[in-house]
Amino acid sequence: MSRDIRIVTEAQLREVVSLDLETVDVIEAAFRALAGGGVVMPPILSMAIEEAHGEVDVKTAYVPGFDGFAIKVSPGFFDNPKIGLPSLNGLMILFSATTGLVETVFLDNGYLTDIRTAAAGAVAARHLAPSDVAVAGVIGTGLQARLQMQAAHLVRPFDRCLVWGRDPARAASCAADIAAATGAQAEVMTCPASLCEQSQLVVTTTPATEPILTAEMLHGGLHVTAMGSDQGGKNELAPQALARADLYACDRVSQCETLGELRAARAAGLMPDTPPELGEIITGMATGRTHDAQITICDLTGTGVQDTAIATHVAARLGGAGTVIPV
């Protein structure tokens, strides 16, 4: 029996899906589904290729009620920029959840991951940031720094954006891009402490292995989303910062205790209890921010549920895009 598999490139995807409120809602639905039970999400398959300074992660999740499930392969080869190639690449595959047949291969070079990751930051901000955010700050100056601010602006339309990174020139370039994308005034800060002091919302987007944001930088009325750590060796927030927050939530406890900020906090003997997940806060199963003066933290490691949600959403909007291969 012949059937068709659709192959879709990054350029084709960029024409049908972008980082907007609809995408944020799709990812919010993924977090709701994760909290609703019945989701099957195995641990991430992770392989390091030390000779090439590379790694590859595979994520997947089955979500009841979704027609398909995605399997995403994300290679990161960190010497690539030396030869003019991006570090992050990969593809996403959408399978039928009833037959297991391959339906669509997204040769997206990580584009869908970029926007579903940024959209998760917006979901965290929507449900945990103070109601008014005049100033947002971002620590880190890569693509996600830009996208996280763009996403946060959709749900908390701040007027000013503060940027800090180790390299001031990269920070300036990042600030200019954020200003262009959001219309906010964007400026480079000289240290994370002053960035936090002036912000009501801070997103950390670095691959740091030593904490950048300390407990002393927190203040009432601040929400922090830490999305940089997705591996056992990474750590952006000091353990004491988690302990100081009025509320610490994460995307998936089982992932965050090994790959997220919770890992270092637990290793330091802090945060022994099971924290709420973002999906539980969204659905009301757990309590979120109760007043604007609280300090909240959300720890995002990225879940296969987000991949399944974005892939099924995009597949439904493809129309005739892509190359059909009869198999």
Added chain:
Amino acid sequence: MSRDIRIVTEAQLREVVSLDLETVDVIEAAFRALAGGGVVMPPILSMAIEEAHGEVDVKTAYVPGFDGFAIKVSPGFFDNPKIGLPSLNGLMILFSATTGLVETVFLDNGYLTDIRTAAAGAVAARHLAPSDVAVAGVIGTGLQARLQMQAAHLVRPFDRCLVWGRDPARAASCAADIAAATGAQAEVMTCPASLCEQSQLVVTTTPATEPILTAEMLHGGLHVTAMGSDQGGKNELAPQALARADLYACDRVSQCETLGELRAARAAGLMPDTPPELGEIITGMATGRTHDAQITICDLTGTGVQDTAIATHVAARLGGAGTVIPV
């Protein structure tokens, strides 16, 4: 920077690679590499979708010296035959081992897995079966029963083939196919015991969850390859059979103790020592069969190294086959 990704279908693959001695040698090289060290092979990612009576496995391995590494996705949805679809499907993706970029997507519906799995059986027979095999037996009547006998015949050109399965009609069909593929005389047996009694080489290819082959069925001068079990719940050989053999070897100890025959034997309190791996026997790091009257068993669960080996081998032979997608 634009680059090309090649998409290759099952039909195109069947024109460039088949189950022959060259493929057996490719898979033998994979086992050698696995024994040689430096291989990175993470645990299999496995997800069950109970609502659809389905499962999906993802395997990968990095093998030093290979230009690429494969990631293979194997869905098995066991209600598919009711609607005229095969249970097993999937695809394999070949990535550059130096940049992590996607190079080739094999929409193979499991074809490469079928032949690399059968080829592993031939490698086991080549290194562990008695030197003369006049009669080979196969337990199970599916595609792998056929392919395992076809592969075994490449390295031990037997004259007779015995087939047993629960359904005599399916066994007869399987025997006819094996006779046609190998030129051997093939006949259906009434029980596994008589099949073993007459054979010098037996391959078990079933999804059994209770042992089919018992210790009493073993006899001097017999080699058994058990390739059906690849999950925690499966079990083809009685624990006492493993204990009775003069030599038990497996493809990967860390997999076989959770997914292979070794699991049930360990659960029964048997086989406490670390067994040799097939690659160690091939390379001479471990001792294999030392005389023809011994009883040997090889437990194959299937490794990502085989996938990486077959994918890189096939990619080098593609020529202009497939559809090139610029990304």
